[in-house]
Amino acid sequence: xxxxxxxxxxxxxxxxxxxxxxxxxxxxxxxxxxxxxxxxxxxxxxxxxxxxxxxxxxxxxxxxxxxxxxxxxxxxxxxxxxxxxxxxxxxxxxxxxxxxxxxxxxxxxxxxxxxxxxxxxxxxxxxxxxxxxxxxxxxxxxxxxxxxxxxxxxxxxxxxxxxxxxxxxxxxxxxxxxxxxxxxxxxxxxxxxxxxxxxxxxxxxxxxxxxxxxxxxxxxxxxxxx
Amino acid sequence: xxxxxxxxxxxxxxxxxxxxxxxxxxxxxxxxxxxxxxxxxxxxxxxxxxxxxxxxxxxxxxxxxxxxxxxxxxxxxxxxxxxxxxxxxxxxxxxxxxxxxxxxxxxxxxxxxxxxxxxxxxxxxxxxxxxxxxxxxxxxxxxxxxxxxxxxxxxxxxxxxxxxxxxxxxxxxxxxxxxxxxxxxxxxxxxxxxxxxxxxxxxxxxxxxxxxxxxxxxxxxxxxxxxxxxx
Numbered sequence: 225x226x227x228x229x230x231x232x233x234x235x236x237x238x239x240x241x242x243x244x245x246x247x248x249x250x251x252x253x254x255x256x257x258x259x260x261x262x263x264x265x266x267x268x269x270x271x272x273x274x275x276x277x278x279x280x281x282x283x284x285x286x287x288x289x290x291x292x293x294x295x296x297x298x299x300x301x302x303x304x305x306x307x308x309x310x311x312x313x314x315x316x317x318x319x320x321x322x323x324x325x326x327x328x329x330x331x332x333x334x335x336x337x338x339x340x341x342x343x344x345x346x347x348x349x350x351x352x353x354x355x356x357x358x359x360x361x362x363x364x365x366x367x368x369x370x371x372x373x374x375x376x377x378x379x380x381x382x383x384x385x386x387x388x389x390x391x392x393x394x395x396x397x398x399x400x401x402x403x404x405x406x407x408x409x410x411x412x413x414x415x416x417x418x419x420x421x422x423x424x425x426x427x428x429x430x431x432x433x434x435x436x437x438x439x440x441x442x443x444x445x446x447x448x449x450x
Numbered sequence: 451x452x453x454x455x456x457x458x459x460x461x462x463x464x465x466x467x468x469x470x471x472x473x474x475x476x477x478x479x480x481x482x483x484x485x486x487x488x489x490x491x492x493x494x495x496x497x498x499x500x501x502x503x504x505x506x507x508x509x510x511x512x513x514x515x516x517x518x519x520x521x522x523x524x525x526x527x528x529x530x531x532x533x534x535x536x537x538x539x540x541x542x543x544x545x546x547x548x549x550x551x552x553x554x555x556x557x558x559x560x561x562x563x564x565x566x567x568x569x570x571x572x573x574x575x576x577x578x579x580x581x582x583x584x585x586x587x588x589x590x591x592x593x594x595x596x597x598x599x600x601x602x603x604x605x606x607x608x609x610x611x612x613x614x615x616x617x618x619x620x621x622x623x624x625x626x627x628x629x630x631x632x633x634x635x636x637x638x639x640x641x642x643x644x645x646x647x648x649x650x651x652x653x654x655x656x657x658x659x660x661x662x663x664x665x666x667x668x669x670x671x672x673x674x675x676x677x678x679x680x681x
Contacts, residue, residue: 276474276522277505320476327477327541378539379483426480427537 255297256450257305261411263443265289265311268414270436271336274319279433280383280423282370283320284336287313289415289441293344301348307361309340311415311439315370329375334385337368338417338437340392354401354409365392365417367437381426388419400447407447415439469517478523481539487586488557488576489535492528494566496622496646497592500532504593505560506575508536510544512553523555539583546580554579559593565671567594567641569625594623594643597669599650601638603631604680608656615654615681621646631681644671652679 266272267284274283288311295305314335321328342363348355371385396413416438424430488508492501508523524538536557544553557576559568568575575591601617609615615631623643642648650665667675 274474276476276479277525281476325477327539374477374480374482376477376482378481381477381480381482383480426482 257293257295257303257407257447258450259291259293259295259407259445259447261289261291261293261309261443261445263289263411263441265313265415265439265441267313268438268440271313271438274316279431280369280421280435281320282336282435283316284313284370284437285316287311287335289439289443291340291445295344295346301350303344303346303348305344305346307340307342307344307363309338309342309415311338311340312336313439315372317372320372321374327376327378329377331372331374333373334368334371336370336437338392339366340364340394340415340417342392342394351399354399354407356397356399358397359395359411359413361392361394361396361415363392364389365419365437367417367419367421369419369421369435384424386421386423388421390417390419392417396441398445400445405449407449408444409447410442410444412440412442415441470513470520471518472520472522474522475538475541478521478538478541479525481524481537484539484583485537486540486581486583487535487537488589489533489586490589490591491532492534492559492591492593493532494593494595494645496594496643497590499645500528500530501593502528502530502532504528504534506534506536507558507560508538509556509558510553511556512543519553540581545582552579555581557589561593565596567596567623567643592622592624594621595645595671596641597644597671598674599640599642599648599667600674600676601629601640601650602676602678603636604678606631606636606681608681610657612658613654613656613681615652615656615679617650617652617677617679620649620651639674642669644669644673650677654681656681 264286266286271282271284274281291307291309293305293307295303298304312335315333317331317333342361344359344361346357346359348357366389369386372383374381394413394415396411398409398411400407400409418434418436420432420434422430422432492504494501505527507525510521510523512519524536526534526536528534555578556574558573559575561573576589617629619627619640619642621643627640629638647666647668653662669675
């Protein structure tokens, strides 16, 4: 899936560069930009773990990442702004229990979810037909852990979701091409937060644990400059 | 001919290796009911000091050299007092059945085997063949730190046909080490329990007369004691 997305993005980029010439204008005249991003978030490290030794195994799978950003020029090629983002990563229930597990009657879960509010600093490099940019972000994320409900022949395994707000940061880079006031581009980067959740086991004993929820992101965006 | 033989061996090795599987049983780890519980305390230094923060794991294993299945059932970490509780759910194929088709459960400790003395020579603390559902087993385990005795036997060439000599290392430890002395082995290094009394008892029969000598030592972890005995 990752390979297919990468290929799609590369073709898109090629398309932008080839067909850009007729629509070129001087975007430096625009001082503000609103950007709408959609892409995939691919868990890394502890977040993607299916390790039996974890206190609470996340089983996070790749999922969608949506972001809306505002950026305003604050210097030559330097932009400051803010991003509101939503990231959703489902649990891989087939790793928790195989599809044909004789003990399991039913299984369901609600996904991991993070809502990001980030302050951004972006630096743009002029290209012939657009811009290459690097962006750093810092802020907060309201996180919700995944919930789990598995009915078995010997009882129910139920783990409730928990919420926690934690510091979040990101770094990304990308390219975009100008079409007068509109831009199209792609962006790749990392987004991370480390909330503390409460895990309650079948005996009712609670444990607090910190989980690094880090994803590598890859997506496309459309932008409007004014 | 050689190439064909090598290909055949490679094929056999591939077939054999593909028959050994290891799985993680998350349903068991989050036991929803009818649980089997193994609990107790893990200590060292002659049961005077709790071993905190040691990861313990239950595995079920069934098979032979050609095919096997290993299933991780539960995992926990000892608390500050050395207490632990392993709670897991037995599947139907793990219930006791008729020998030799019976699988076994083991409790394994994630320890550095260079520092701790364990009977199995590995990290297995307990092996059992007949666990049941809805059962609690209490299992306190002493896991001594390791010290060493370098033993030297002299004059073994004087041994006659009816003579014998052996040396035992006795302590409150999960197992006892016995060294039988023959003419060829005159020097050995034996791991023993540290920070607790260990009796070194040597028994010999020479010319029909049997004698027993004992020496009690307590060694710090990692230390070596030199013990010499003349036949």
